[in-house]
Amino acid sequence: MKKQNLKIENNKQELKKIYPFMDVFCKRNNVPSDVFNEVTLSIDELVTNIISYAFGDNEQHYIDIDVEVEGNLLCVILKDEGREFNPLTYPEVDIKKSLDEMKIGGLGIHIVRNLMDEIVYKRENNFNVLIIKKSFSKNEN
Amino acid sequence: MKINLEKKGDVSVAHITGKLDTNTALFYENEIFPLIDVQPEKNAAVQVSTALKLVLELQGMDYVSSAGLRVLIITAKKIKSKNGSLILSGMQKQIKNIFDISGLSTIFQIVPSLEEALSKI
Numbered sequence: 702m703k704k705q706n707l708k709i710e711n712n713k714q715e716l717k718k719i720y721p722f723m724d725v726f727c728k729r730n731n732v733p734s735d736v737f738n739e740v741t742l743s744i745d746e747l748v749t750n751i752i753s754y755a756f757g758d759n760e761q762h763y764i765d766i767d768v769e770v771e772g773n774l775l776c777v778i779l780k781d782e783g784r785e786f787n788p789l790t791y792p793e794v795d796i797k798k799s800l801d802e803m804k805i806g807g808l809g810i811h812i813v814r815n816l817m818d819e820i821v822y823k824r825e826n827n828f829n830v831l832i833i834k835k836s837f838s839k840n841e842n
Numbered sequence: 843m844k845i846n847l848e849k850k851g852d853v854s855v856a857h858i859t860g861k862l863d864t865n866t867a868l869f870y871e872n873e874i875f876p877l878i879d880v881q882p883e884k885n886a887a888v889q890v891s892t893a894l895k896l897v898l899e900l901q902g903m904d905y906v907s908s909a910g911l912r913v914l915i916i917t918a919k920k921i922k923s924k925n926g927s928l929i930l931s932g933m934q935k936q937i938k939n940i941f942d943i944s945g946l947s948t949i950f951q952i953v954p955s956l957e958e959a960l961s962k963i
Contacts, residue, residue: 713864717865720905726940745907800918808944812940
């Protein structure tokens with residue numbers, strides 16, 4: 702099973718489904734545990750942002766999470782029908798601040814930028830599409 | 843996520859296991875913040891047992907997201923405002939990596955073991 706989909710609602714309780722879904726997928730496809738952790742956290746951060754900011758109403762919406770392993774590359778595509786929302790336009794967080802200066806929040810996308818090899822955002826047919834990629838060595842784990 | 847609280851002399855130790863994320867951050871706030879926010883004048887008996895010396899024992903914590911980091915930062919700010927001390931112990935490698943990336947390793951005092959935390963606090 703090299704490809705799998707998880708569809709979740711725009712509700713933060715739904716975030717709980719991501720970890721077990723990725724756990725099963727990564728084990729089946731021999732993805733090393735450190736890569737599993739980093740990609741799962743990245744999906745969590747991005748989907749949290751989508752749920753928080755992409756929908757300006759109280760209606761039910763869906764977010765599609767497609768995961769795929771090809772060779773030694775794990776690729777995740779997140780797709781939602783929310784308003785145009787590109788998290789990559791967030792300004793970089795200054796992590797050299799002291800505790801007093803440190804602002805609460807804004808760390809999510811910073812973490813994703815640092816953990817993933819590649820992040821791409823596109824607006825496609827009224828959908829937000831976010832693609833993240835992480836390569837791994839098959840000898841690890 | 844589970845939080846088990848214990849007292850070691852005048853130090854409060856919170857053993858945190860599982861995931862600290864969007865869905866568990868509120869539970870963490872409800873368990874930990876009252877320890878710090880307690881008003882000594884309202885309850886003199888609690889004065890010596892407040893969490894102004896707090897160790898978060900994280901050996902069993904296997905996942906933290908930015909929502910979890912947020913409540914840890916608030917914890918540090920609250921304790922600092924009361925001139926207390928906070929040490930994080932037993933952090934797993936993948937959690938330490940997230941702290942490093944987020945610039946939090948220089949803000950928090952992080953030690954390998956609970957014993958070391960208790961001797962330093």
